[in-house]
Structures are given as structure tokens and as C-alpha cells.
Amino acid sequence: MTTNSCLTARNLSFSFGETPAIQDINVEFARGKITGIMGPNGSGKSTLLQCLSGIIEPQSGDVLAFDDPLSEHQKKISYIPQKEKIDWDFPITVKDLVKTALYQRLKWYECFSEELLKLSEEAILKMGLVGLENKQIGQLSGGQQQRAFLARALVSNAEVFLLDEPFTGLDVKATKDLIGILRKIRDEGNSVVVVHHDFSNAMLFLDDVVLLKTTLLKSGPANTVINSSELRLAFGLPEQE
């Protein structure tokens, strides 16, 4: 039987020293949908995403991927960190960045085969980065940088794409382009989870929303959560008339 959730958090908790970042989170992320993790600053959005990705180990609770332990499906999950967590000055070009997803298929003495090179070229083409392959990643615009990392995720055969605040610093056009790409990835049967904080465009592309403020406040279809009293409470907004 196939499950409808790509990721499941069970009793997930993580603290930084004495300060809890997330506490006892139980939530399922639907397969084939774009889910937004939303909440005010310091509500534990990025910590939850990192626990889901396997980058950090939760202090209690666990994460399931396709109903199995996360480690069994680790390679199907791709995590794209926040912009400021990436060293944009690192000497690596777009082409080489995408190729890093293929390293595990090669022994140290093996070169990239035609087939593997084709894979990375296809991902670059799909992400609209043709002509930028030999640019150092720091020379790209914000939108292009996100697309370069998505191209790498595509090459690694990921089925679940986790993105931490991908729209930070993007202008209107780049935001629109990235939304289009995330939809395309979803429409191909993949699942996308984004940490997002802009309610103005959330309804445009999010299917589901998980609302956090250290604990889980609400989860469900985007329009239900965004219009809920829990969201107003979390952000300290006045109740609707």
C-alpha cells in the first residue's frame, strides 16, 4: 500500500541549549503537494525543516519518509539551505555544483560518462540556466542561485524538495519564476516543502500550510490555515470582524 505522506514528524522536539526550538511536533506532509511551513520569527520553522531533512537529529521523536525511517530514503530527499548559510564565494561553477550530485556514482579515478553529463545538462536546461553553466555561483542572481541548487536536486533524483526561505531577496519576477518551477516540480509527482513567511503570495502556490510557534498550531489546506484564528494569534494580529 502506498502512503499519502512523503514525510511524517512524530513527537519531534529540538532545543538550542535550554531554549526549545520545536516541541512535540506531530504532522504529516502530503505527497505530490507544495507545503509551506509558516510562523513568526523564531518559531522553529528552519529547525523543523532541518530535522525533516536529516541534517540535524531531533532530540526526541523521529521522522518517517514514505512511512519508513528517514535513513532508508535519505537519497530521495533534497535540502536547500537558507541563502546566508551557503558560501557564495566558494570557487565552484553552476555546472560543477550540479555535478556534485553525481559524485557518489563515481569512483575517485572515474571521469563523468556521457550519460552522467547529459543528466546534468538536462537539469541545467530544465532550470533555465543554459549559458550560465560556467559562472561562479556568487555571480548569479538570487533566483538563478535557487534554480542552480534545484538543478542539483533534480540530478540527485530527489522526490522530496526541502527549501528554507527560497524567496528571500528575490524580486517580483524571480519570485514568479521560482513559483512556476516549484509547481512544475510538484506536477511531475514530487513533493515540495518550503519555509515561507510571506502571506501575500502564500495562497498562490502553497497547497498546504503547517503553522508553527514552537509547537504545532495548525496544519491543513492553505486557505484554511491562512484564514484561521490560530494564524492571527501566532502573529499577534487583531481578530477579523
Added chain:
Amino acid sequence: MDIFSNPVLLNVLIGVILISISTAAVGCLLYVQKNALLGETLAHGCLPGIYCAFIFSTTRNLFWLSIGAAISGLISSYLVDLIVAKSRLSRDGAMAVVLSSMFGLGVVLLSFIQQNNYPNQNGLEDLFFGNAAAMSGNDIKIIGLISIAIWFLLITNYRKLLLTLFDSGFAKFQGIRPKFYIAVISTLAATSVAIGMQTTGAVLIAALIITPAASARIWCSRLFDMILLAIIFAIIGGTVGTLCSYAAPKMPTGPWIVVCMAVLFLLSSLTKRIYLYSTKSD
């Protein structure tokens, strides 16, 4: 030609080139790791190990001294990590503490050796500023063998090292253990420092590690290209520096090499600026 008819100079030149190639490549890894000061810490951290190795072996054999240096360098690197993890000190603060403490310990051990009349101790004090001219044929063989080991580690682990340095989270997804490869980088750095001590000494070895990397980074968008260019800069700086010290015999080789590498860095930055200016105005 005169260079080839002078076996001492030829010896020094081969030794310097071998050392420069290794330190430049490892320096690129430290540079992109934004850990340039680690070279300095390791260099000072190597001193106690070298003198301990001498006390136990009572020989100035470069192999044993290098092993002592590498172990002591790795301990210094571990101490920096430990201080950062267990205290509120920043990484550069921790490096400053370890660097000065290990240097102090090195000086104490050297004084101990000098006061206790250990045999074969002549030249041990050279390790502060280096004495490339004292390199023997045997030293060159040892430097060559250690360089091969460094290059073997570097080539066989290149992709894993790149991924660890660039994106340790993604590296973990790919089944790479970032902590292990960070330790590999520290080991490579400590070993390069250990063999380079003979040339420039503890005080100047950091320049041999970082300056070629910094000169190359100005021009390169790929780590692989950066390593190749850094090696070329290091070979040029090492060769010109050695020849300068040969032409002015009373001047030490190490500082000359460092000065030549600094000049190359200046030229590299300047040329890049001119290049950017000319392409802009086109």
C-alpha cells in the same frame, strides 16, 4: 648551467618545489574553508612535537621530526575545536590561545634541549625561521615520500573534500562523513606544515600555505583550477626566492620565498584589476 652544476642549490630547489606544491594545494583547501589562520596555528603547534621527537629519538632525521610535528599540529587543531566547543571563545580567539601557548611550549622544550647538551642538536633553532640550505639529499627523499602521501590522499579524496568544504549537509546525504574529511584536511595541513618547516620555519610557513591560494583565487572560479594555479604560483615563488637567496648568499631562503610569493600576490591582484578595468571600458 650553473644551477645544475651546484648540487647544494639543486637540492634546495627540488626540496622547495616539492614543499611548495604540497603546501599550495593544501592551502587552497584551508583558504576555501575560510580557515587560513589554521596554517599559522599548525606551524606554531608543530614546534613542541618536533622537539619532543628530537628528545626521544636524539636524531635530526626529518622523518621522525615530521611525524612529531604532524602529531603536535593535529593536537593543536583538535585543541582549537575543543576550545570553540567548550568555551565562549571565537575560533580566531581559540587559535590565538593555542598558537601562542604551543609556541611558548616549543621555546621551553628547545631551551631544555640546549641546557641538557643533547647530541646532534645543532640547527634545531633554525625551525623558527627555517634553513632551506641545510636540506640534505636524505631530507629531499623524505620530503618527496611525504609529498606523494599528501598527493595520494588529496587526489583520491578530492571530490569528497570539495563537497565537505562546500556543503557539508549535502555531503552527509551523499554518504560522506564531513567530520572525517575535516579531519583529513587538518591532517593534510599538519603534514604539509611539518615538511615545510625546514624551508621557511614556524614563523613564515603560513605564507607558503595561504599566499599562493590567495593569488590563485583572484583568477579562478573552480577549486580544481585554483589548486593548479596556486601550484604554478608556488613553484615560481619558490624557485625565484631560492635563486634570490643563492645570488645573495648571506640572506636566508625562506624569507626570500615568502617575499617573492607576496610580490606574486600583488602582481596577481594588480593584473586582475587592470584586466577588469580594460574589459569594462571595452
